[in-house]
Amino acid sequence: xxxxxVRIHPVNPETxxxxxxxxxxxxxxxxxxxxxxVYGLGCDxxxxxxxxQLCRVxxxxxxxxxxxxxxxxxxxxxxxxxxIDTPVFKLMKKILPGPYTFIFESSSAVPKIxxxxxxTVGLRIPRHPVPLQLVQTLGxxxxxxxxxxxxxxEEYLTNPEDIYHRFNHAVDMVIDSGAGGNIPSTILDCxxxxxxxxxxxxxxxxF
Numbered sequence: 001x002x003x004x005x006v007r008i009h010p011v012n013p014e015t016x017x018x019x020x021x022x023x024x025x026x027x028x029x030x031x032x033x034x035x036x037x038v039y040g041l042g043c044d045x046x047x048x049x050x051x052x053q054l055c056r057v058x059x060x061x062x063x064x065x066x067x068x069x070x071x072x073x074x075x076x077x078x079x080x081x082x083x084i085d086t087p088v089f090k091l092m093k094k095i096l097p098g099p100y101t102f103i104f105e106s107s108s109a110v111p112k113i114x115x116x117x118x119x120t121v122g123l124r125i126p127r128h129p130v131p132l133q134l135v136q137t138l139g140x141x142x143x144x145x146x147x148x149x150x151x152x153x154e155e156y157l158t159n160p161e162d163i164y165h166r167f168n169h170a171v172d173m174v175i176d177s178g179a180g181g182n183i184p185s186t187i188l189d190c191x192x193x194x195x196x197x198x199x200x201x202x203x204x205x206x207f
Contacts, residue, residue: 003168005160010034010177013130021173022137029172030054032147032163033134035070035126037099037202038156039163039180041171042131042142045069051113051143057170058145062114068101068122069141070131076141077102077123079109088190091207097127099202101185113143120191130177146184156182 004024008017021031028049032041041057043050055062071077074092078084081104084092092102101122110121124144126132135141147167149157157163160176167174186203189196197205 001169003164003171004173005164005168005176006173007176008130011129013133013177018130018133018137021134021175024173025050025134025138025142028053030057030170031173031175032167032171033142033175034128034130034160034177034180035124035185036097036128037126037181037183037185039147039158039160040070040131040142040144041147041167042070042144044138045141045143046111048114054143054145055114057167062116065113065116066122066145067106067110067113067118067120068124068144070124070126070135070144071141072132072135073125076135077125080107080121080123080141081105082107085190088195091195095203095207096125097132098125099127099183099185100124101187103187103189103191103198105191122187124185126185128177130175154182156180156184158182 025044028047030043043054101124103122106121147157158180164174183202186201187199189198
């Protein structure tokens with residue numbers, strides 16, 4: 001069955017549509033949604049069946065799945081990490097929401113994804129109303145992966161209609177909130193004593 005294409009306003013998301021997408025997530029659905037960087041593929045973090053499907057769509061084994069959680073706040077994100085040192089917390093307060101992925105050591109609260117424990121987890125709080133409202137309405141984070149392109153020049157798919165035509169038989173819903181970006185988030189490794197920039201993306205690394 002083909003996916004449902006849902007057009008949601010990128011600045012003022014319609015509550016009725018957010019609720020519909022949330023119900024899809026609660027029913028083990030996979031969605032494609034906008035962020036402040038690139039479009040993402042996501043599902044309910046606590047739904048094992050949906051995560052299995054996400055692995056199949058990404059064609060990746062569970063142990064190779066890099067976890068990235070979309071959270072609505074730092075306090076929510078903190079549940080999934082062992083610790084957040086004071087300098088890192090101050091930085092997060094300064095630059096989030098924004099185009100950054102913070103890598104931390106996982107806490108015991110991180111679900112065993114398909115029976116595989118992951119030592120680290122990536123946390124995102126995007127500056128985009130749609131994913132933030134989805135997570136708030138759902139009540140827990142999304143597990144997320146970026147939507148890649150086969151184009152050797154354009155690394156990520158940016159046109160929602162192109163995304164829909166490519167994935168309409170692999171996911172349950174595609175959210176169209178306008179053109180997405182082609183630059184991913186900046187990845188900051190916070191597992192050691194110093195913050196290390198693993199990937200320079202849309203977010204500045206000049207702290």
